[in-house]
Amino acid sequence: DIQMTQSPSSLSASVGDKVTITCRASQNIISHLNWYQQRPGKAPKLLIYTASNLQSGVPSRFSGSGSGTDFTLTISSLQPEDFATYYCQQSYITPPLTFGGGTRVEIK
Amino acid sequence: EVQLVESGGGLVQPGGSLRLSCAASRFTFSSYWMHWVRQAPGKGLVWVSHINSDGSRAKYADSVKGRFTISRDNAKNTLYLQMNSLRAEDTAVYYCARDGGYDTPDVWGKGTTVIVSS
Numbered sequence: 001d002i003q004m005t006q007s008p009s010s011l012s013a014s015v016g017d018k019v020t021i022t023c024r025a026s027q028n029i030i031s032h033l034n035w036y037q038q039r040p041g042k043a044p045k046l047l048i049y050t051a052s053n054l055q056s057g058v059p060s061r062f063s064g065s066g067s068g069t070d071f072t073l074t075i076s077s078l079q080p081e082d083f084a085t086y087y088c089q090q091s092y093i094t095p096p097l098t099f100g101g102g103t104r105v106e107i108k
Numbered sequence: 109e110v111q112l113v114e115s116g117g118g119l120v121q122p123g124g125s126l127r128l129s130c131a132a133s134r135f136t137f138s139s140y141w142m143h144w145v146r147q148a149p150g151k152g153l154v155w156v157s158h159i160n161s162d163g164s165r166a167k168y169a170d171s172v173k174g175r176f177t178i179s180r181d182n183a184k185n186t187l188y189l190q191m192n193s194l195r196a197e198d199t200a201v202y203y204c205a206r207d208g209g210y211d212t213p214d215v216w217g218k219g220t221t222v223i224v225s226s
Contacts, residue, residue, distance in 0.1 A: 044216050046214045095168075098155070
């Protein structure tokens with residue numbers, strides 16, 4: 001199975017900050033990498049698919065990049081509603097679909 | 109708006125069984141693969157199972173293989189997860205999700221909670 005490792009596991013940031021979350025795959029997954037946002041007590045929401053494609057309705061302050069084994073989710077200017085946990089997920093070699101351990105973004 | 113609504117969760121004793129349902133609406137359910145993903149309390153997301161659009165093929169995580177069965181009724185726009193021989197470690201919120209293509213869950217339900225405890 002492909003292992004997905006996210007860093008950091010948590011971070012504190014202020015409204016307006018630029019935030020970067022990284023995700024590393026245990027082997028080459030080309031660009032088959034998705035990002036999800038999960039607010040407390042809510043279901044996950046797809047933000048970015050195939051590494052860099054913004055899901056419909058997702059604000060443009062979210063962006064994704066990377067290929068191979070190393071990927072990044074960037075929030076250009078953090079908004080109050082962005083405080084949540086973010087997960088990466090590989091869709092290259094399945095099953096199983098595998099998720100990273102999550103990055104919790106907290107208010108500084 | 110596309111909608112998925114899970115039901116059937118609850119408290120069950122170890123070794124017991126439970127069947128989860130996921131009612132789909134406002135999209136052509138029979139055209140999509142579907143997933144179940146679970147989340148233990150305070151933990152991350154874990155994929156459980158998926159099924160193809162006509163219900164003829166299904167795959168499972170090793171942790172549930174032989175105990176859980178995914179199925180669907182396209183006439184009723186409903187996805188199911190039959191869970192047998194439940195263990196404490198199966199305690200989680202269970203989400204159903206639509207596959208948007210290439211094993212990318214793009215629409216998620218709100219989840220149903222399963223607690224396995226004596």
